Amino acid sequence: MKVELLSPAGDLERLKIACIYGADAVYIGGYKYNLRANATNFSLSEIKEGCKFAHALGKKVYLTLNIAFHNEDLDLVYDYIKEVVDAGIDAFIVSDLSIVKYIKDNFKVEVHLSTQDSISNYRSVKYLEEEKIDRVVLAREVRRDDIKEIIRKTNMDIEVFIHGAMCTFISGRCALSNYFTNRDSNRGGCAQICRFCFSINSESEPFSMAVKDLNMALYIKDMIAIGVKSFKIEGRMRSPFYLAVVISSYRRIIDAIYSNTLTSNLLNKELKILSRVSNRENSSHFYDKEADVSDQYYSGRGENSNQDYLGIIYKKDNNLYTIRQRNYFKLGDEVEIITPNMDIINFKVTNLYNEKGESISVANQADSIIKISIDKDLPIFSMIRKCYLK
């Protein structure tokens, strides 16, 4: 069976985009008990709708329930678990062992142990096997040879992170945010303090504790060979555009591996696409070596704003496409259109209309509605971006 490509989804639109751009499964957060309190998150009716949408395409939906539970958090969680099981989710991603036991004792739904538990060795995984856990999301800090040994010595489905932001501290073992901002990072409130700039005194050079993002595109083939079952992308706060680009890129790499058509050309092209959509540098961190100073951002946050995302098509009337605009572009610009069926189409903007149908020469108001006539049959959720491949 093919390895699973697992995407984050911060809301219903992103769930749909992740599914149609090639994810096999998505993970979402409900209104409580997950580590992204600032993501839009899903109401119960949205969970139902998301599950219905994903299941119709043969995809799965996992719900994160992975905060560090304190006594007060337990009051309502049991009712909530029943509600979301009824809504149709396929698995819970859990860190608290009492919640694991409760779900296992009362429901047939799968339980995946969250990376928050920092599982890093085969004996822990063997123990979790005895507890009937269905999958373990390993700590992001586990080396390749240890992943291989864990897979060889257990029968557990192993999931690993392959792309996105990393913690400077081992995930789930950081309380910087609590101390600095009164926001509990293990109950969804992380303010990313590690990316702040600090200085020892007024004369010293400012420094940060942030680390580069993870990018495992070069190691996908190796990880499939050692038996990893699921590849997880980080980022429930990421934009629809980021998800579409990253998911479709990994989709093409995975499919090419299974069809024996992965070439260095294709891999280089995908690396170029992935680096373009990211606003930070990236690294493989702990997989093939010990992470060191080269994986860190000592000075500054190291982030660039990304203005490549120009708009998303959400309605069509023959060849007239209605687009929610994101960043500035104008008549005469050469752009790329990416589509859910993995096409990348070059296009020159030769016409532009505002919502009322009046001709305009620039699209310069984020989130405004514009229309473009394009002589191609493009699916809904196709996206327009600056040219990546020239």
Ligand code: SF4
């Ligand atoms: S402050 Fe940084 S290291 Fe700590 S939990 Fe937040 S992102 Fe992770």
